[in-house]
Amino acid sequence: MRNGPAAPQRHRCGCRAIVPPELLRRIAQNGTKPQREAALATLATDHSLRFARATAQLTGGPPRRLALVAAEFVPRRTVFDAGHREALPGTPVRAEGQRAGRDTEVNEAYDGLGATFAFFADVYDRNSIDDAGMPLDASVHYSVRYDNAFWNGRQMVFGDGDGEIFNRFTASLDVIGHELAHGITADEANLAYLGQAGALNESISDVFGSLVKQYRLGQAAAEADWLIGEGLFTRRVKGVALRSMKAPGTAFDDPVLGKDDQPATMAGYVHTTADNGGVHTNSGIPNHAFYLAAVALGGNAWDVAGHVWYETLRDRHLRPNATFRQFAALTVRNAAQSFGAAAERAVATAWQDVGIDTSARSRRVPGRTAGRAPARRGRRGIA
Amino acid sequence: MSLQIDFGIEGGLAAFPGLAKPLRIDCANLAKDEAGRIEALVRRADFFGRREPAHAAPLPDARTYTIGVDDGSQCRTLRLDEPIADDAMRALVAELREHALRLRRAGAR
Ligand SMILES: [Zn+2]
Numbered sequence: 001m002r003n004g005p006a007a008p009q010r011h012r013c014g015c016r017a018i019v020p021p022e023l024l025r026r027i028a029q030n031g032t033k034p035q036r037e038a039a040l041a042t043l044a045t046d047h048s049l050r051f052a053r054a055t056a057q058l059t060g061g062p063p064r065r066l067a068l069v070a071a072e073f074v075p076r077r078t079v080f081d082a083g084h085r086e087a088l089p090g091t092p093v094r095a096e097g098q099r100a101g102r103d104t105e106v107n108e109a110y111d112g113l114g115a116t117f118a119f120f121a122d123v124y125d126r127n128s129i130d131d132a133g134m135p136l137d138a139s140v141h142y143s144v145r146y147d148n149a150f151w152n153g154r155q156m157v158f159g160d161g162d163g164e165i166f167n168r169f170t171a172s173l174d175v176i177g178h179e180l181a182h183g184i185t186a187d188e189a190n191l192a193y194l195g196q197a198g199a200l201n202e203s204i205s206d207v208f209g210s211l212v213k214q215y216r217l218g219q220a221a222a223e224a225d226w227l228i229g230e231g232l233f234t235r236r237v238k239g240v241a242l243r244s245m246k247a248p249g250t251a252f253d254d255p256v257l258g259k260d261d262q263p264a265t266m267a268g269y270v271h272t273t274a275d276n277g278g279v280h281t282n283s284g285i286p287n288h289a290f291y292l293a294a295v296a297l298g299g300n301a302w303d304v305a306g307h308v309w310y311e312t313l314r315d316r317h318l319r320p321n322a323t324f325r326q327f328a329a330l331t332v333r334n335a336a337q338s339f340g341a342a343a344e345r346a347v348a349t350a351w352q353d354v355g356i357d358t359s360a361r362s363r364r365v366p367g368r369t370a371g372r373a374p375a376r377r378g379r380r381g382i383a
Numbered sequence: 384m385s386l387q388i389d390f391g392i393e394g395g396l397a398a399f400p401g402l403a404k405p406l407r408i409d410c411a412n413l414a415k416d417e418a419g420r421i422e423a424l425v426r427r428a429d430f431f432g433r434r435e436p437a438h439a440a441p442l443p444d445a446r447t448y449t450i451g452v453d454d455g456s457q458c459r460t461l462r463l464d465e466p467i468a469d470d471a472m473r474a475l476v477a478e479l480r481e482h483a484l485r486l487r488r489a490g491a492r
Contacts, residue, residue, distance in 0.1 A: 258401025
């Protein structure tokens with residue numbers, strides 16, 4: 001068991017033992033006696049470390065050990081200007097720590113990368129895309145009238161939009177989070193970009209993209225708009241965003257672009273060969289399941305639902321070719337292990353409501369008895 | 384004989400069902416200079432002679448373009464994944480995208 005509440009402490013570098021405090025607090029409240037004791041002990045460590053860090057900041061003189069801790073969490077951003085060409089990455093125009101300049105796209109990319117880095121560090125104790133401090137590179141002003149953004153396996157790429165359908169792609173924080181999350185998914189689960197695994201890949205990017213925005217705005221699940229790419233459309237387009245996790249299929253209905261065709265449930269699953277099997281279409285189903293779970297669980301979506309999805313993304317049983325049902329079964333199991341029966345029920349019900357049955361009879365968690373453990377995931381194992 | 388071209392855009396961070404459906408661009412119905420520009424780009428890209436484009440593992444949110452060209456004596460359909468390395472093909476795609484959008488807008492009116 002890698003993330004069970006019985007042993008929530010993770011030691012990666014011998015100098016820190018910080019675990020998500022929200023998780024520990026819940027275990028301290030609801031766990032068994034040994035679980036509670038372990039969690040309380042860790043909470044004490046956690047608080048003292050954080051307190052020491054904060055104190056060090058105030059006094060301006062961090063002890064050597066803490067300096068190392070802090071260094072581990074510093075983003076290393078570089079924003080490049082592709083100069084309306086296709087060669088990547090282009091010319092570096094803003095490096096970590098440099099002040100904002102006049103270029104809106106450059107500043108938005110820099111800030112968006114910072115917000116995304118901070119979200120994963122603060123909430124999930126993750127140090128960048130690879131959890132090992134990978135530099136965050138983004139190129140803006142890519143190509144001419146380029147109406148897209150993508151992750152090329154090494155960096156993020158943003159177009160300026162064509163001015164007719166799209167504004168600049170850096171304008172939406174959840175889109176920056178979406179692209180960076182593709183890097184995390186590739187690092188952790190390497191989900192195939194095809195069929196249901198591809199739709200899960202897309203959905204995970206939407207989930208964490210939306211959570212980055214919610215965290216930044218301090219919005220609880222019930223207050224968030226659950227839109228992806230709000231503000232990207234020009235005024236000529238009849239639509240509010242690219243996708244809606246709250247109400248898939250309602251984000252746009254435009255004479256040129258067509259009508260948002262995302263299904264919210266399995267009844268509307270689209271069988272197609274286009275877009276790698278409709279990865280941006282069928283992602284509406286797991287997107288909606290996450291929304292339903294987050295709202296049912298209440299509070300901030302990143303605290304419980306987000307944790308469950310994050311732990312599932314890191315779950316060694318999640319295969320690159322996972323189906324919706326397999327992913328769903330893992331989220332239910334992770335919810336039970338980390339947050340108890342009520343969370344398990346809420347997550348299972350959310351999947352049921354989108355037409356995916358995760359009940360014990362239908363549940364076949366992949367690899368449960370196979371003991372398959374990709375070597376590199378061991379780095380986050382419990383010491 | 385003027386060119387008939389079918390053009391569709393799949394996927395992308397912003398995947399639109401309305402743009403994925405291939406659209407027919409008939410150069411016979413275009414203004415002479417527009418048709419000439421497209422025909423020149425098709426020639427420059429050596430559309431009928433070039434090798435089949437390679438398809439690596441798809442990059443998240445990269446789009447795929449489908450271009451079918453019929454010149455009256457031969458026809459060929461190519462699928463191109465972003466990012467498109469070849470300058471001539473990229474220029475052709477950009478031109479077709481603009482035309483397709485204009486046609487869809489006119490059709491929607
Ligand atoms: Zn994506």
